[in-house]
Amino acid sequence: MIRLGVNIDHVATVRQARKTVEPDPVAAASIAEMAGAEGITVHLREDRRHMQDRDIKILRKTIRTSLNLEMAVCEEIVQIAEEIIPDYACLVPEKREEVTTEGGLDVVGGFARIKEVVSRLNAKGVKVSLFIDPVLEQIEASAKAGAQYVELHTGTYAECWGNEEKTGKELDKLIKGAAFAKSKGLRVNGGHGLTYQNVKPVAAISEMEELNIGHSIISRAVLVGLDRAVREMRDLMVEAVRFKSE
Numbered sequence: 464m465i466r467l468g469v470n471i472d473h474v475a476t477v478r479q480a481r482k483t484v485e486p487d488p489v490a491a492a493s494i495a496e497m498a499g500a501e502g503i504t505v506h507l508r509e510d511r512r513h514m515q516d517r518d519i520k521i522l523r524k525t526i527r528t529s530l531n532l533e534m535a536v537c538e539e540i541v542q543i544a545e546e547i548i549p550d551y552a553c554l555v556p557e558k559r560e561e562v563t564t565e566g567g568l569d570v571v572g573g574f575a576r577i578k579e580v581v582s583r584l585n586a587k588g589v590k591v592s593l594f595i596d597p598v599l600e601q602i603e604a605s606a607k608a609g610a611q612y613v614e615l616h617t618g619t620y621a622e623c624w625g626n627e628e629k630t631g632k633e634l635d636k637l638i639k640g641a642a643f644a645k646s647k648g649l650r651v652n653g654g655h656g657l658t659y660q661n662v663k664p665v666a667a668i669s670e671m672e673e674l675n676i677g678h679s680i681i682s683r684a685v686l687v688g689l690d691r692a693v694r695e696m697r698d699l700m701v702e703a704v705r706f707k708s709e
């Protein structure tokens with residue numbers, strides 16, 4: 464059965480907007496797990512724009528499903544991963560100026576370094592996934608680099624949503640990429656840009672084991688949770704005024 468990995472980075476994004484203590488991604492991870500998430504995904508970026516080192520250390524101890532750490536192959540983060548030992552590591556490209564991960568990892572171009580990081584993480588018992596576009600050469604290189612998984616980048620597919628022809632072409636690349644990856648002995652995950660509207664065709668790809676979804680789930684959580692949050696704050700204020708006049 465397909466698994467859902469919930470990416471909780473944007474809970475930390477809201478916290479970091481004020482550099483305060485709430486909302487705590489550690490609490491968000493527990494709620495996501497209680498709601499049925501089969502894994503928790505976090506990206507510790509070099510610039511620490513959302514997740515902080517403290518989050519990863521606590522999450523490692525509190526997560527009851529599995530911790531998937533998205534990370535660039537930069538030495539500082541690799542050493543943190545070797546220390547924390549997540550269940551899974553997903554190697555991603557990272558640029559400081561990007562709003563979110565743009566494009567897949569160039570495994571062909573960065574082969575030697577990626578292979579080295581895969582083998583260092585594997586030596587610690589961490590299963591490694593490479594976040595790549597559904598391009599056959601990249602999939603082949605991922606298998607050669609010794610990765611256990613590829614996470615197929617669904618961003619381009621998601622961006623085409625609304626244009627049936629383009630979406631169909633991108634979906635086809637994901638379907639063919641997933642089958643090719645499996646034929647090379649790789650296990651297949653997917654993620655990026657998936658929403659309540661576009662998730663079904665990707666979830667239906669036979670080889671797809673796990674989808675990692677963040678922005679859309681956290682966005683929906685803000686809206687479906689807002690009604691209760693406003694009511695609770697208002698109740699507190701009204702209670703205080705009543706208490707004063709009693």
Ligand code: PXP
Pocket residue numbers: 470472506533553555563564594614653654655656657675676677678679
């Ligand atoms: N998978 C990877 C490798 C990512 O970098 C991201 C974004 O952090 C996601 C999945 C989740 O993407 P989204 O937030 O668009 O659902």
